Amino acid sequence: MNFSVYWIAQKLRFFAVFAIALASVLTNARADVAAWLLMDADNGRVLEQNGAFDRWYPASLTKMMTAYIAFKSISQGEMAMSDMVMVSQNALNQPPSKMGFKVGTTITLDNALKMILVKSANDIAVAVAERVGGTEEDFINEMNATARRLGMSHTSFVNPHGLPDNRQVSSARDMALLASALWNQFPQYRSYMSHPGIRFGRRTFRSGNRDFLLRTDGANGLKTGYICNSGFNVATSATRNGRTVIAVVLGAASSLERSAFAKKLIDSGFKKTAGTKITAFRGSGNINPPKDHYCKRNAKPTAQQLVDRFGTKRGSASMMAYADAASPSPRGKSIRLSKKKVNWGLVYEEILGPQLKSYAPVTVRIGNEHPVVALKKLGNAVPLPTPKPGSQKSLEPAPIGGIQQLNVPVGKGASLQPLKSTPKRDLFGSPGGLYANTSAFGKTQ
Numbered sequence: 001m002n003f004s005v006y007w008i009a010q011k012l013r014f015f016a017v018f019a020i021a022l023a024s025v026l027t028n029a030r031a032d033v034a035a036w037l038l039m040d041a042d043n044g045r046v047l048e049q050n051g052a053f054d055r056w057y058p059a060s061l062t063k064m065m066t067a068y069i070a071f072k073s074i075s076q077g078e079m080a081m082s083d084m085v086m087v088s089q090n091a092l093n094q095p096p097s098k099m100g101f102k103v104g105t106t107i108t109l110d111n112a113l114k115m116i117l118v119k120s121a122n123d124i125a126v127a128v129a130e131r132v133g134g135t136e137e138d139f140i141n142e143m144n145a146t147a148r149r150l151g152m153s154h155t156s157f158v159n160p161h162g163l164p165d166n167r168q169v170s171s172a173r174d175m176a177l178l179a180s181a182l183w184n185q186f187p188q189y190r191s192y193m194s195h196p197g198i199r200f201g202r203r204t205f206r207s208g209n210r211d212f213l214l215r216t217d218g219a220n221g222l223k224t225g226y227i228c229n230s231g232f233n234v235a236t237s238a239t240r241n242g243r244t245v246i247a248v249v250l251g252a253a254s255s256l257e258r259s260a261f262a263k264k265l266i267d268s269g270f271k272k273t274a275g276t277k278i279t280a281f282r283g284s285g286n287i288n289p290p291k292d293h294y295c296k297r298n299a300k301p302t303a304q305q306l307v308d309r310f311g312t313k314r315g316s317a318s319m320m321a322y323a324d325a326a327s328p329s330p331r332g333k334s335i336r337l338s339k340k341k342v343n344w345g346l347v348y349e350e351i352l353g354p355q356l357k358s359y360a361p362v363t364v365r366i367g368n369e370h371p372v373v374a375l376k377k378l379g380n381a382v383p384l385p386t387p388k389p390g391s392q393k394s395l396e397p398a399p400i401g402g403i404q405q406l407n408v409p410v411g412k413g414a415s416l417q418p419l420k421s422t423p424k425r426d427l428f429g430s431p432g433g434l435y436a437n438t439s440a441f442g443k444t445q
Contacts, residue, residue: 033249033250033251033252033257033261033322033323034051034054034056034231034250034251034252034290035050035051035052035054035056035171035172035249035250035251035285036048036049036050036051036052036172036247036248036249036250036261036265036319036323037049037050037052037172037173037175037176037247037248038245038246038247038265038266038268038269038272039176039180039245039246039247039269039275039278040243040244040245040246040269040273040275041180041183041184041237041244041245041246042243042244043277044180044277044278044279045273045274045275045276045277045278046176046275046276046277046278046281047245047268047269047272047273047274047275048265048268048269048272048275048319049172049173049281050319050320050323051172051250051285051286052171052172052173052176052281052283052285053154053171053172053173053283053284053285054171054172054250054285054286054289055154055169055170055171055285055286055287055288055289056169056170056171056172056230056233056250056251056289056290057162057164057166057168057169057170057227057229057230057289057290058155058162058168058169058170058175058225058230058233059162059225059226059227059230059233060120060161060162060223060224060225060226060227060233061162061170061175061178061223061224061225061233061234061235061248062157062159062160062161062162062168062225063116063117063120063125063160063161063162063223063225064175064178064179064182064222064223064235065143065146065147065157065160065178066116066125066128066129066139066143066160066161067113067116067117067182067189067192067193068146068178068181068182068185068186069132069133069139069142069143069146070109070113070128070132071182071185071186071189072146072185072186073132074109075186075188079109079131079132080109081108081109081110081113082108082109082110082368083108083109083131084106084107084108084109084131084368085106085107085108085109085112085124085127085128085131086104086105086106086107086127086131087101087102087103087104087105087106087107087123087124087127088103088126088127088130089103090126090130090136091123091124091126091127091130092123093123094122094123094125094126094161094163095122095163096122097119097120097121097122098121098122098123098124099115099119099121099123099124099200100123101123101366105366106366106367106368107124107127107365107366107367108368109128109131111364111365111366112124112127112128113128113192114192114195114198114362114364115198115364116128117192117193117195117223118195118196118197118198118205118207118362119198119205119207120208120223120224120225122161122162122163125160125161126160126161128160129160136159136160139160140157140158140159140160143157143160144156144157147174147178150177150178150181151177151279152170152174152177152178153174154169154170154171154173154174154285155169155170155171155174156168156169156170162225162227163227164227164228164229166229166289166292169289171285172248172249172250173278173281173283175233175235175248175250176235176246176248176278177278178235179221179222179223179235179237179246179248180246180278182222183221183222183237183244183246190220190221193220193221193222193223194213194219194220194221195207195361195362196209196210196213196214196357196359196360196361197210197359197360197361197362198361198362198363198364199361199362199363199364200363200364200365204361205361206359206361207224208224208225208226208234208255209221209222209223209224209234209236209259210359211256211259211348211352212234212236212259212262212263212352213357214355214356214357214358214359215263215348215352215353215354215355215356216238216263216266216267216352216353216356217238217240217356218238218239218240219236219237219238219266220237220238220239220244221235221236221237222234222235222236222237222246223235224255224258226255228292228293228294228295228296229289229290229292229293229294229295230250230251230290230294231250231251231252231253231290231294231295231298232251232252232253232254232255232257232258233248233249233250233251233252233258234247234248234249234252234258234259234262235247235248236248236249236262236266237266238266240270243270245266245269245270247262247265247266247269249261249262249265251290251294251298253295253298253299253300253301254300254301254306256303256306256347256351257300257301257306259351259352260306260309260310260322260351260352261310261319261322261323263351263352263353264310264319264322265319268319303335303342303344303347304332304334304335304336306347306351307332307333307335307346307347307350307351308329308330308331308332309322309329309332310322310350310351311332311333311350311351312332312333312350313330313331313332313333314329314330314332317329332350333346333350335347335350
């Protein structure tokens with residue numbers, strides 16, 4: 001064999017091996033849901049699961065623990081929803097998703113929790129952690145102590161928001177335990193996890209869980225999450241005929257796939273009753289979370305693929321079949337308006353069903369509530385303190401640089417800075433904030 005023939009043979013062998021390897025990679029890259037757990041929220045029974053003990057990155061599902069600790073502090077009388085949370089420099093430094101308020105901006109804990117649970121604002125999560133815990137570090141210690149008390153044996157927290165950190169891991173089982181604790185221990189605060197969006201001024205920001213909440217019968221929570229290393233996560237819930245089921249889904253390839261799979265899982269949960277209680281649920285799983293850049297390996301399905309897989313023509317299938325993108329499925333309805341346009345209305349109706357509720361974002365604001373609103377909430381049954389003559393000034397906080405001096409911890413790295421009379425756009429113009437002109441790296445939801 002002469003040299004040229006040998007060289008060509010070697011090249012052909014190389015490309016053959018490369019093609020086989022590429023085919024394998026592409027096959028593995030098709031969108032599969034990595035892990036899930038379905039449970040009855042009323043009796044704690046695990047109704048269905050797959051990979052429930054596999055270690056996974058929780059992403060913004062972390063904020064359920066941040067909210068849990070805040071709710072606990074309020075229910076124990078240590079804090080109140082009207083308490084003020086102040087944005088520190090440490091909070092402002094967090095990557096998006098964020099509100100982007102300037103250092104020194106104050107928010108009621110009530111509004112801050114809505115920003116965390118609906119907008120998934122990382123900066124406000126840190127501000128709440130500093131306010132409730134005294135410092136972010138002490139709050140994180142409380143997060144881990146609370147996880148141990150709840151029996152979350154596969155969970156380790158290193159931040160209060162879920163931004164990328166490979167030390168922060170959990171599992172579907174542990175996130176289901178947390179979601180169940182939120183639901184059962186704080187029924188008075190369930191509405192905070194059911195808002196499909198928030199309105200701040202003239203702008204609205206939808207929840208990552210909006211379409212599930214608006215299109216699933218009885219949907220009432222809970223929280224979404226996304227970072228590249230985790231894919232699309234969700235802890236969600238619905239109540240029908242007085243019964244509530246909770247589903248945790250980890251590692252979906254798109255937000256729409258996440259919602260579609262969660263809805264199928266929730267719907268199947270109301271047809272099941274048997275299962276082991278989650279407190280007695282034992283097993284083992286992969287101790288290594290997904291390798292970095294999981295989102296790049298788990299290819300996003302097209303709208304047609306989702307309709308084929310989750311649409312009305314699919315009929316009844318096992319959850320494993322819905323999770324497996326390679327599972328055979330009939331050709332669903334065509335969702336093309338033209339070669340370039342997708343009929344998204346039909347896509348959503350096919351895989352999530354018709355919209356059952358109107359989109360009504362809840363209003364949030366910075367600073368204290370308007371005095372009239374506060375008085376209406378107090379009502380006639382709660383008398384207001386009457387200052388003695390001449391003592392009014394002693395009751396008023398002294399302004400410092402345009403910001404009232406509040407009796408709250410400022411948090412690490414915070415400083416009270418004057419708020420100059422600048423245009424509104426400047427006030428919220430930090431990278432990734434409300435008025436950012438370009439998207440910023442690191443967004444979570």
